[in-house]
Amino acid sequence: METLVVGAGMAGLAAAAELGRRGRDSVAVLEAGPDRGHTHIQNDHSAAEALRLWLRPETDPDFRRPYQSADGAYHDLAGLRRRVGGRSLYWGGVLLPVERWALSEQWPQTIATELTETWDGGPALYQRVVDDVVAWGAKLPAGPGLTIGAMEWDRTPHATRPEPAGRWSAFSPLAWWDYDGDPRVRRVPILPGHDVLGVRVEQGRATGVLVRTEGGELRDMRADRVVLAAGTVMNSRLAIQALAASGAATPRELPGLVDKLSQGFTVAFTDADRLPDAVRAAAHEGHVYHRAGTARTRSNQFVRFSEGVNGTVNLDSWAMGEQRRGPHSRVRCDGHREWPWPTTVHAPLDAADEPVLAAQRDLLNQLWADMARLVGVPAEPLEFPPQHGSPDLADRLTAARGPKPLTYSFPLGSEQHEAGTLAFGEVLDEDHQFTAVPGLYACGPSVMPRTGAANPSMTTLALSKRLGAILAR
Template sequence: MPAQPSRHFDAIVVGSGPAGAATARELARRGGRVLLLERGGDAPLAGTLGQMAGMAAVPGKGAFLHRDASLLVRALTLGGTSTVNFATAAPPPAAMFAAHGIDLAPALEELRAELPMAPLPDGLVGPMARRIMGAARTLGLPWRKLDKMIRPQSCQAGCWRCVYGCPTGAKWTARDFVDEARRAGLAVRSGVLVERVLLEDGRTAGVEATVDGAPERFLAPLVVLAAGGIGSPRLLRASGLIRGPVPFFSDPVIAVMGSVDDLDGAGGPGGAEVPMAAGATWHGDGIALADLTLPRPMYQAFAAQAGRVDRLFAHGRTLSVMVKIRDAIGGAIGPRWVDKKLTEGDRARFCHGTEIARAILKEAGARHLFSSHHFAAHPGGGARIGDVVDADLRTAAPGLYVCDASVIPAPWGLPPTLTLLCLGKRLGMHLARAGTGQAA
């Protein structure tokens, strides 16, 4: 089938997650003819299990099973995985980026001034999170409230729908930046599967995509790939810019759970809380812990996965602690598959983190302790700074940039949203200063 007539723009951004939305917003604010292409849909967030599953649980698209029985998820929708994350704003690791001559402090300062970014007020910290926090502090652990990208005035205690897609707008998502950019003239197309980058005489000329089953070309001298830790490496490979399967990190997580007979305080039905209200991080060990209250269907899936059918109906009185580790870069992102195996070092970090989590739960009075298999939602490192892109996120093809978790230069272990926003804002400002049509 012949391609549809080409559309011409000054710049094209592929992917509408935090980095892509931030880049597109900066470019649109400065008057460029900018097109944002998103593979997923743009339906309003309803906060339902069905909608979330359609965005993030479709095998081979939003979800991948690979070795060690691990589940890797991403959300294909306007706003990307920010729509279904826990809204935790971890600051960028300055030293990691400084080693490559990158200073994210100016972008971070501007973002802190304009975004909702603060610990939850006490009234929004649920009884389960408070119980876990008290136990952790009794053990002398550095447990503290985490910065959340949540508007407290709109957030409802006991709502529980952060991970399903906040329908009230209380949780910040990249859709907020897309809406701002639209008001500045950004063109947005959803349901567009970008297949590869178009190159003419070695220079970027646009992208080739499939729209409603038909091929279509979108032309621009500047393209920013922000399709995520899986999507961007695949596009680079399909465009002949990297070869072979691509190694990556995934920030795997285990949920450690245990039941209690009572909960302190009120705040809605048991199990209905904002997750990751507080936690602790041991950067040197590559381990982070936080409370992780999940909706009932997700909890029950974890209990069934662990073979604990006796705990299927204990959701409302089960405390859960997240153990996240910084995993080694390895495995491979293939053209239609993803595979990664935990190293011995990864397993040792999980073992150490799980021991701490179990100690917290026991101190909190929990019984019937068990752990889930590991899962992950932060793939990255497949197009690393210093390897595939330079400090300005520029590839070897003039006019082509990458801005998402794939450029993170080293194993991670932190929620990436705020770092990706900083990278996107920095890149957008750099490209706008250079002139969208002249950036090389």
């Protein structure tokens, strides 16, 4: 085998598809979980059931948390969706790039240029992702933005399309295996029930993987190259084991683990007639709007209006921002004779996170004050608990909206945007290859040296396409 890709989620599938598209047919994608079909949960289930699978992951048969938390973070919602398609069948489709103020720091200049300006003799990687999702059927927004008080909002692009019975889907690279696209992609096999326990390293080079099949059989699968695309925490565990097997003088932990910092509030307006026409129209259409983050706030802010019962209008607003990488937050493995090694996540907040949380609260309070002024209600400051991470997050997000704002914040790990442990320029070279283990590569959010405010999906698709092209060459 030429290339084995570990993980059939968004990153692994996008990299494998690019390899197939470029004529490399000695490729296979290994997935620990089953193949339960390629339909997005918002199309496979009612809206209420899909929300329950997200907020109550213990009800999802494919949810796994194969690691421990050392400090209370990365629990509850944190974990893997271990099935063919992975989180690409769960995400909401928000399609935003890493901001230029974040790309200008830590990112290799070559990669930043390829993401935003030009790649492979043509359009930039971000534009290629837009072209891919539009070809699939996504209807990216072209309508006007929204003005609320002094705040200007843009329509948020979503890689989604409507489905029958009022449902919808977000783009997944699995689409390239399903519809009448390039037959070379469909020839790349996706092998469910193949749990990769570790990467084989011989004479300092990756030579394949050790797999436990669904039936419990241990198999050595040989390959010239191995691509880690199993999510940041699992990528980290596999990398730590491989680095130890290579004899690299590294501790059995990888620093730099980050998630998104996110807070928000919900409220209902009973006197909808006092709202501007544009807000009532936004509630009827159900669109999401956003304000782009700055280098100071390091946060994007989103707002969505919806029509409630008895003529009310609901407002949901949240800010999503950048947690900065550092040595305090890490993935650690305790070495044992047998793979997989027990894995622990250490993920405390750091002093560098406090200004972001404060800026988010300012943004949310500004919106609340503007909306309260429009409808003539008192604009008491929003009350956020002193401890970040609402322990009753699921209850708060599903509670009936009322006239008093209800605030919430996401515990670390629960945004499921983990990143940063295998960063370019630190663990990887600019070709995604481990500097200490030739033949071993990584893709997905784990490779990002700085994540910015945006969710990582657009950048994951772009970088995975880039890696597929590099390996094809």
